[in-house]
Amino acid sequence: MTAPALQAALELPGAAPAGPRLVEVAVDAAGGGGARSYTYSIPEALADLVPGEAVLVEFGRRQALGIVLGDGAESPAGVKPVLDRVRADGPLLPPLTLALARSIAAHYLAPPSIVIRSMLPPAMLERLELVAERGPDAASPGDDGRMAPEDLDLLEQLDARPRHVRDLASAEGRAGLVRRLRALAGRGLVTLDWTLTRAGAGPRFERWLTIETAGRAALETFRRGESRGGRPLGERQLELLAELERRGDAGVSASELAGAPLLSAVASLIRRGLITSDVRERPRVPLARRPIGRRGARPSGSELSQAQALAVETIARAIMQREATPILLDGVTGSGKTAIYVEALSASLAAGRPALVLVPEIALAMPLIDRIRADLAASIAILHSALGEGERADEWRRIRSGVVDVVIGTRLALGAPLGDLGLIVVDEEHDPAYKSDRSPRVQARDAAIRLGDLAGAAVVLGSATPSVESVGRARDGVYRSVILAERLSGAHAAVEVVDLRAELAAGNRGLLSERLVRALASLDRDAGDRAILVINRRGSASAVLCRDCGTAQSCPECSRPLVFHQVGMTLRCHHCGTASPLATRCPACGSPRIRYLGGGTQRVEAELRSRFPGLRVGRLDRDVVERKGAAERVVDAFTEGRLDVLVGTSLVTKGLDIPEVTLVGVVSADVALNLPDERAAERTYQLLAQAVGRAGRGERPGLAIIQSYQPEHPAIQSVARGDARAFYDAELEQRRRFGSPPFGQLVKLTVGLADREGAEREGRAMVERLRARAQERGQDVDVIGPAPAYIARRADRWRFNVILRGERPVELLDGSVDPPWSVDVDPESLL
Numbered sequence: 001m002t003a004p005a006l007q008a009a010l011e012l013p014g015a016a017p018a019g020p021r022l023v024e025v026a027v028d029a030a031g032g033g034g035a036r037s038y039t040y041s042i043p044e045a046l047a048d049l050v051p052g053e054a055v056l057v058e059f060g061r062r063q064a065l066g067i068v069l070g071d072g073a074e075s076p077a078g079v080k081p082v083l084d085r086v087r088a089d090g091p092l093l094p095p096l097t098l099a100l101a102r103s104i105a106a107h108y109l110a111p112p113s114i115v116i117r118s119m120l121p122p123a124m125l126e127r128l129e130l131v132a133e134r135g136p137d138a139a140s141p142g143d144d145g146r147m148a149p150e151d152l153d154l155l156e157q158l159d160a161r162p163r164h165v166r167d168l169a170s171a172e173g174r175a176g177l178v179r180r181l182r183a184l185a186g187r188g189l190v191t192l193d194w195t196l197t198r199a200g201a202g203p204r205f206e207r208w209l210t211i212e213t214a215g216r217a218a219l220e221t222f223r224r225g226e227s228r229g230g231r232p233l234g235e236r237q238l239e240l241l242a243e244l245e246r247r248g249d250a251g252v253s254a255s256e257l258a259g260a261p262l263l264s265a266v267a268s269l270i271r272r273g274l275i276t277s278d279v280r281e282r283p284r285v286p287l288a289r290r291p292i293g294r295r296g297a298r299p300s301g302s303e304l305s306q307a308q309a310l311a312v313e314t315i316a317r318a319i320m321q322r323e324a325t326p327i328l329l330d331g332v333t334g335s336g337k338t339a340i341y342v343e344a345l346s347a348s349l350a351a352g353r354p355a356l357v358l359v360p361e362i363a364l365a366m367p368l369i370d371r372i373r374a375d376l377a378a379s380i381a382i383l384h385s386a387l388g389e390g391e392r393a394d395e396w397r398r399i400r401s402g403v404v405d406v407v408i409g410t411r412l413a414l415g416a417p418l419g420d421l422g423l424i425v426v427d428e429e430h431d432p433a434y435k436s437d438r439s440p441r442v443q444a445r446d447a448a449i450r451l452g453d454l455a456g457a458a459v460v461l462g463s464a465t466p467s468v469e470s471v472g473r474a475r476d477g478v479y480r481s482v483i484l485a486e487r488l489s490g491a492h493a494a495v496e497v498v499d500l501r502a503e504l505a506a507g508n509r510g511l512l513s514e515r516l517v518r519a520l521a522s523l524d525r526d527a528g529d530r531a532i533l534v535i536n537r538r539g540s541a542s543a544v545l546c547r548d549c550g551t552a553q554s555c556p557e558c559s560r561p562l563v564f565h566q567v568g569m570t571l572r573c574h575h576c577g578t579a580s581p582l583a584t585r586c587p588a589c590g591s592p593r594i595r596y597l598g599g600g601t602q603r604v605e606a607e608l609r610s611r612f613p614g615l616r617v618g619r620l621d622r623d624v625v626e627r628k629g630a631a632e633r634v635v636d637a638f639t640e641g642r643l644d645v646l647v648g649t650s651l652v653t654k655g656l657d658i659p660e661v662t663l664v665g666v667v668s669a670d671v672a673l674n675l676p677d678e679r680a681a682e683r684t685y686q687l688l689a690q691a692v693g694r695a696g697r698g699e700r701p702g703l704a705i706i707q708s709y710q711p712e713h714p715a716i717q718s719v720a721r722g723d724a725r726a727f728y729d730a731e732l733e734q735r736r737r738f739g740s741p742p743f744g745q746l747v748k749l750t751v752g753l754a755d756r757e758g759a760e761r762e763g764r765a766m767v768e769r770l771r772a773r774a775q776e777r778g779q780d781v782d783v784i785g786p787a788p789a790y791i792a793r794r795a796d797r798w799r800f801n802v803i804l805r806g807e808r809p810v811e812l813l814d815g816s817v818d819p820p821w822s823v824d825v826d827p828e829s830l831l
Contacts (some may be wrong), residue, residue, distance in 0.1 A: 006494025022079065022343050023049065025057055026112035028125055029064040036714040036816065037112050039072040041081045047080070052098045053092030056084040056128075061145035063803050065128055065196075067116050069102055070124060072310075086128065087195040092120060094400070097417050100451050107450075108825045109816060110440035118440060119415025120726045121393035124196065132181055133162035135188045151184060158190065165192075208280050209266065211244035219245060225547045237266040244275060253280075253431070299756040304339060310736050311340045311482045316347040322456030326475045328429075329462040331484030332492075334657070337462045339367055339542045341425050342375045344460060349378055349405050352421025353457070357408040358444060360431035362386065363631030364655045367639070368427065369408055376406070383409035383416055385626055411436060411444030414451065421455040424448050426443045428654055429470060430462035430686055432679075435828035443826050464693055465686035465724075468679075468731045475732075484633050492696035492730035493664070493702030495720045497711045500668075504547050504593075511607050516705050520612060523663060525644060527700065531663040532656070534691045535601050536684060538673045545674060546586035547593040550709040552674040553583055604667055620648035655689035659698025664691050669708040669716055677829050678740055685727050692719060739782070739806055741826070747813070748806040748827040750789060751820050752797035760761035760786060763800040766821070769810050770804065781806035790831035803830055 009309035020041040027038055040057055042049055044188035049055065049068055057066045058080050065086065083135060093101065094115065101119060105112040122633060134155065147155075150172070157168055170177040184190040197243040218233060219241050229761065233241070244252060254266070269275045302313065305612060311329060318327065331337045341357065348355045357372070361367035362384040373380060381395045381404040398404050400417040407416045409432050412738060426434070426445050434444040459469055461479070472479040498513045508514060545552045553562045553571060571580040585592050601621045608617055618634045623629045631651075638646045639658055646652050673684040696702020708716055718727035736743050749766065754761035763786025774781045782805045789799035804812060810825055817823040 016377055018134070020081075021047070021077075022074070023082070024069040024072040025055065025066040025082070026069055026116055027057060027059050027064050027066045028117070029059050029062075029729050035545065037069055038066075038078055039065075041079045041451040042767060043081050046082055046085055046285070051095065052093045052198060054086035054088050054092055054125075055082045056086055065125060067100065067113070069112060069246065076724070087131070087193045090643070092116070092124075094417050094419055096105055096421065096455055097415060098417065099454050100415070100447065103450050103473075104440055104442055104447055107810075108440050108442060109810065109813060109823050110442075114150055115440045119417075121396045122389045124393070125127060127196065129195050130165040130178075131162050131191055131193050132165055132168065133193075134158045134160060135185065135191045146258060147215050150180060151189075151757070154180065154184065155189065180341040181792050207277055208251045208278065209240075209244055209254060210249065210276050210278070211241060212274055212276055214272075215241050215269070216245060216275055234265070236770035238270070240265045240269065241274065258516045297491075304343070305336065305486075305488060307345075307482075307484050307486070308336050308340050310345040311484070312347070314341070314424070314482055315344040315460055318458035319344070319348050319351055319353070324452040324456055324459060325448075326461055326470075326473075326479045328461045328470050328479045328481045329460055329484070330466050330471075330474075330481060330489060331462070331464060333464045333690065334466070334487040334489065334697050335484035336373055336488045337427075337464075338657075341427070341460070342372060343463070344425065344458070345372065345376060345378070345406060348422035348458075348661070349376070350424050352406065353367060353420050354418050355406050355423040356413060356416060356418060356421060356426070356448075356451075357406060357425045357427065358448060359408065359410060359411060359427050359655070360433035361625070361631075361634055361651060361654055362410055363625065364651060365427070366410070366635060367657055368634060369657060372406065372408070378405035380406045380408060381416075383407060385410065385412055385414040388628075411442065414442070414447055418749075419599070421451070421457040423458050423460070424452050424455075425460045425462065430463045430465055430467040431561060431654065432683065432828050433827075437828075439822070441824045441827075443828070446826065465654055465689045468682050468728060470736060471728050471744040472735070476742075478742075486745050487697075489659075489697060489700065491696055492722065493692055493704045495692055495704045495706065495722075497716060497720050498705060498707045499711045500707050500709045501548060501550055503707075510697050511604050511667055512611065512665075513707050514733055515706070516667075516707065517611060517787070519663050519665070519703060519705060520608075520645070523615075523644065528641055529662045529700070530638065530641070530643070530658065530660045531645045531690070532652050532661055532694055533663065533665045533667055534652055534687065534701050535604060535647075535649050536669050537665050545670060546589060546591050547709065549589040549709075550670075551586055551588040552670075553580075553587065553594075555580070555816060571619070586795055601647050601649060608647065609681055615644045616642065617645045618643040620646060620651050622649070622651075625651065650687050650690075653687055654695060656694055657697060658694070660702050662696065662698075662702050664695040664702070664704040664707075666691055666704070666706045669706055669713075670710055671686060673710065673713060673715065675831065678735075678746075679829070681713075681715045682731055687725070688716065688719040688810075727744060744806050745804075745825075746811055746827055746830070747809045748824040748830060749802040749804070749817065750799055750822050750824070751786075751802075751822055752794070752799045752822075754796060754798070756798040759798040760799050763802055766802050770802070777812075779807070779809075779812060781809040783813060801830070 011689060020043070022039050024037045025040050038059075051068050051070045053068050055066050055068055056063055063083065091098075097119060101112065101115045104110060105115045150170070154168065154170070157163060165178065165181065168177060170180075172180065181190055181192055195464055201411060219238070222238060254274055257732070264467060266275070266277070270277055270541055315327060317323070318325070329337055345355050345357070359368065359387060362382065369380070369382070370733050382397050383392065396417065399407055407413050407418060409416070426448050429445050436442050436444070449459055451457070473479045496515065498515050500513065503513050512520075520531060523531060560755065571582060583594060586594060601619050604617050605617055608615065618638055620634050624634060634643075634646070635656070637643045639656075641660065669684060669688060672687070673680055692704040695704050705825065706716060706720070710716065714730060718724065735741065740746065750757050751762050751766070753762060767783050767785055770783045774783065782803065783802065785802040786800040790800050792799060804810075813823065
């Protein structure tokens, strides 16, 4: 049954107009073609076109590929007709995925064609070919005398298989060849189809061998010691027949045969009719290389706790009732959220509906994937950007064919071509990795909620440190909330906060405090103790902070932290745009020791190796993640005890459930804490709480050490005391005061021009236009800026931001933003 929201998304926008049927098409063309959708008419020959199909359309003075989005509204006269259907084995996207694409394009002001491209395998829309094949009325031998030699030559070339027109031999040139083919098509002798060819991501094929009845009889004759007419079978031929008989009707792929000796027997057995050979697709299955049964499987006989059972019951009921109200699964680290996911997935599959699981980082989600594979007898596919093009294309085809039960992946998996979804799980729903930093700038968590609404699917948002928006919506009754307050194993780690100001006063200028050094030295490696060291750092951000008193320099107008801009050597407020000169002394204590905080994982790794040459140290940051398979290898090495210490950014706080981790050290909690970002305190609290939660999950007690120049900061103190409620109360009150999510919406506009003054002028002009528009319409929207982007110059362009804040600010933009501006609806950061 179609969910009501999906049905509404696919309905005509109004009464059908008289005359030709009109459709809305996303045109996949460079030079602005994809900025919006366009209306075309459908000729009678294509009356059976359905949404999601690829078509050929006239766009300007050229032909372009388009994807039918749905029925179009009434349009002015002069609408161009769709030229032809493009063959692609049916619609490119099923109705549910297409409805999501339209919703994403509308909400994020993204070009529909770009949204659709993001949901398809790489290069799928790159090669559009005209393909010719013999038609249903192809000439019989008796007709040859009535046909021109050129016609006969073309038909002969098409005898074996369909051919790309560009590959057909002809002395008439391309234009003459196409005219002749169209003439033959008019007589029913040839069919011509525009086809999307599978570029570099096409399927792989291999030869399979199967034994025939005659082959079984020959084997039986040999085993009885009887002779038979004809040439006797050789040793290798008999060995191959025996292997094929053992495999049965499934057969065996030629690549599986044990070496060349058996392969040499294939041709002769085929000629004698004892075996047959056929070509089958050999899909690339990434998980096939990872054995089932790794660490993480649920212990046999273990039962759910009362809180877990209640959560599963709530989710299962939502699946059966097609209730899409998001369920916030707010559980402390180690409270058993994974077991709930597995039981909920089982409930969805029992209802005959597939499921989608989103994770922020695929390498760090492998323990979750291992658990699901071990506990569920289900067909699982994974989708993420680190897959090869062929792997991603094959997984996509498997999903579209309907043979996959569960899709697991990063935000990329949001566009998986699934049908009647029963469950969507967003693990670590607070994670900023769910927000895309390029068009379409989707927030995958929010889009997953929209997908659940379209499909009538249960939506589970799981986290030990939920986003402030999600907590606010749960408190307001927009989301349902299930609390898991207790760990199932181990105890909460003890938390110590080290004042780095005191370390500096004592002469320690290294990155590791003496307390953290002592804790590392006391690791019991014989017992398997392991440690995680975390850097609270985002990108190249630099906060300005006094090393003596810990004061972060802030804006005199709005009290937000200032950011150091190397270009112009100034401090800028990214909230109100105020510029301040560089301070030579701390405004609070007068100290000259002003520091621009940075420091990365490589420095920590080097210092750790220098102090502890006997420790086996691994590093996990963006540099590692970008190398295919590297992050997974590091995580597996640490999980399996081949590393003693794992150093990394926030990546190492995600999803690692390793009982042997007894020590977690946060090297510096201050860098991201003092960014001029509304989410700076939230992100720091989440990182610290997640990091602390990695320690003490086994039988041995855990210790977490947080190093900071601001040990009294509320975010740090909330983690140290384990007082989440106090933190969320304070953050929600501040959000309410500023009208920020969940009490309002944010939109970030960015302009980039080669001339700095020109970019700033364009920014001021945009601010004036939008303020005038808000006043004219009576909209309660603040228009702030322009302020330099944190990275003020990128790709030879000077960049300035304008921020819109308030109730439905996106409506001020009237559905689109034109170059040189770009738009980010619901931005993750205002930098």
